[in-house]
Amino acid sequence: MGIVVFFLAAFLAIVSALAVVSQKNPFVSALGLLGNLVSLATLMLLLEAQFVAAAQVIVYAGAIMVMFLFVIAYVGPRGEIGPGTRKPWQVVLAVVAGLLVLIQIVLVVWTTDFGKPASVDEAFGGPGAVGQAFVTDYLLAFEGVSVILFMAAVAGVILGAGPRPKRLTTDQVMAKEGEAEARRRAASRAAIEAAREAEPGEVR
C-alpha cells in the first residue's frame, strides 16, 4: 500500500513540477505548484512527519498559494511570458545548472550508505513532539525566528507605508475655499466688465 502511494505521489510531484516551469499561463503554473506541494505533503506523511505535512498544506498550499494567486490576479494576463523575453544564454545556463544539481543529487545518493534507518517512537512527527522540540532543544532558533518575524513586520510597515498624506487644518481649508471664492468673483466681474465694454448701450 505504502509503495503504491509513494509512486503515485512521486509521479504527481514530478508532473506538477514540470507544469510549474513549462506552462506559459501563470495561473496554470501556480496551480501546478499547488499540486506539487500537496504531493510533497503526501510524501512527508509517508515519512511519519505528520506535522510537517499538515503545516505544508496549511501554510504553503493554503496561505502562500492564495497570496500568489492574488498577485497574479492583480498583475493580470499581461503577466504571461512571451517567447522573446527569454535570452538564449539564460536557457543554456538554466539547463547546465539544472543538470549540475541533478548530477550532484545522483552522485550523493549513489555514494551514500543509507543502511541505518533512524528508529522513531510513536510520538515522532506529531504536533506534540514538534512543539516540544520548539521550546526545548530548539528554543533559541524558535525565539530567533519570532524576532525575525517581528522585525519583518516592522520593516513591512516602514517600507510599505506611503508618504503620509498632508492633512489640512480647518483654517487652511477655509482659506483655500476663500481663495477659490475670490477667484470666482473676480472672474465674473471681469466677464461683466467685458460685456459692458462690448455693448455699452444695452446693459445700461
Added chain:
Amino acid sequence: MIEAPNVVVLAIAPEISLLVGASLVLMVAAFLRGRDRGIGVLLGIAAFAVSGGFAIAAWGDPPVVTVAEALQVDQLTQAVRILVAGCGLLTLLVALGWPRMREAGAEYAAILLFAATGMTLIAGSNSFLTLFVALELFSISLYVLCAFDRSSKASLESGFKYLVLGTIGSIILVYGAAFLYGATGSFQFDGVAAGLAEAEPGAWLVALGVVLVLAGLLFKIGALPFHMWVPDVYEGAPTSVTGFMAAATKIAAFVALARVLAEPLAPVRDTWEPVLVVVAVATIVVGNVAALVQDNVKRMLAYSSIAAAGFGLIAIIVGGEAGSRALLFYLAAYAPMAIGAFAVITLHERDHRGVTTLESIRAWGFERPFAGLALVVFLLGFAGFPLTAGFLGKFLVAGSAVESGWAWLAVVGAIGSVIGIAYYLRVILALYDRSARSGVHAAGAPGLASVSIAIALCLALVIAGGALPGIGIDWAGEAARVLAAGR
C-alpha cells in the same frame, strides 16, 4: 512534563538589552506622531551602550554554553558583542546627521538594534541552526536598512539587489548545512566535528556540505566570486548604513566563519584550505584592481572593503592563536576606519547635495579642515600606514602568515596594499587640490555635531590603536584563544 532548557539569563544579557531597546524604541515612536523622532535614535544609543556594558562587565568570565546548547558565550562572543555595540553606537551618531532621521529615526534605530542582535548571536552560535537564524536576522534587517531611503531610487535598488542576492547566499548556506547534517546526523558544532572526524575521507556528502557552507559565509563577507553585490549595495545604501555594513557585518561574518572552520569543520581542513587560498588571492587582486578605476568614492571604498575581506581571509587560513589574534585585531581596527570614512562621506553628501565623486570632493578638504584630515587618516589606515590601527592590523596578519609558512600569501597581501595606496592617494590628492576651488560651501546644519563626534571618536580609536598597540593586541589575543583551543 516538558523540561525547560537551561538558560543563563546573565550570559545573554547583551542580546536581551538590544531586543528590549528595539521594542522600547518602537513603543516610544508610537507616541511621537509627527514629532521629531531623533529621540528614538538617542534611546538606541543607550541600548547599545547598555549591551556593550554588559559584555565588558562579563569580560574574563568563564565560558558558558546556554539555551539548550545553542549558544556559546565565551571571550570571542564577548569581543564581538563589544565591537558590534560600538559600531551600532557610532552608526547611530552618524545617522543623526541625516535629515530623514527626523521622521523615521526611531524605526531606523530599532532595525539597527535587531541587526546587531543577529550579529552578536551568530558570533556565539554553537549549532548550524543558530548560525542560520542569526544570519537571517541580521541579513533581513540589513536589506531593510539599505532600502531605508525610500525617496532614493538607488537606495531601493540597493535593498532589492541585496535581498535577492543575499537570499541566494543564505539558501546556499542552509543547503550545505543540510548536507553536513546528512553526513554527521547533527546540527551541533561538536556533533558535526565528531561526525566529520569519523567520515571517510573524500566523501561527496561531506565535500558538498563543506563547500556550500563556506560559499554561504563567503557571500556575506563579500569575497570572490560572491562579491558582485558589494559595490552596488554599498553605493546605493544610505551612507551611515554602508559604514555599519562595512564594519559590523564583516566582524560578525568573519568571526562566524572563523568559528565554523575552527570548530565543526576543523577535521576537514584539507577540503576547505585550498578553496580559501584561491578565494583569498582572487579577492585581494580583484578588489584592489577594480578599486583603481572607480570615480565614485563610495564605490571605490566598496571595492577596497572587498580587498580588505581578502586580507582577513589570509588570517583565517593561517588560523591558530596567532592567526586568530591577527584576524580579530584587524577586524577591530577596520571597523572605526570604515565607519569614520563613511561618516565623512555623509558630511560631504550633505554639503554637496549629491553623490560623492573624485570630482565633487575636489578641494573640499580646505572647506572642512577637520573632516578632511580625518578622511586622510582613515584612508591611510586602510592603506596600512604606520601609526594607524590599520597598519598594525595588516602587520599582524602578514606576520602570522610568515611565521606559519604562508609567506607567499603575505606577499600577495602586501602587493595588494601597495596597489591600495594608489587609489587612496587619488582621493587624498583630490581632497587637497590647490588648483581647484571647491564648489561646495560648508554650512552648519542640525545633526552636524553628532556626526563630528562620531568622526572624532573613530579618529581617536584609529590613532590609539596604532600608537598604543599593547591593549588592543592583548585583548584580541584573549578572545582568539577560544578559536585556537578549538583546533
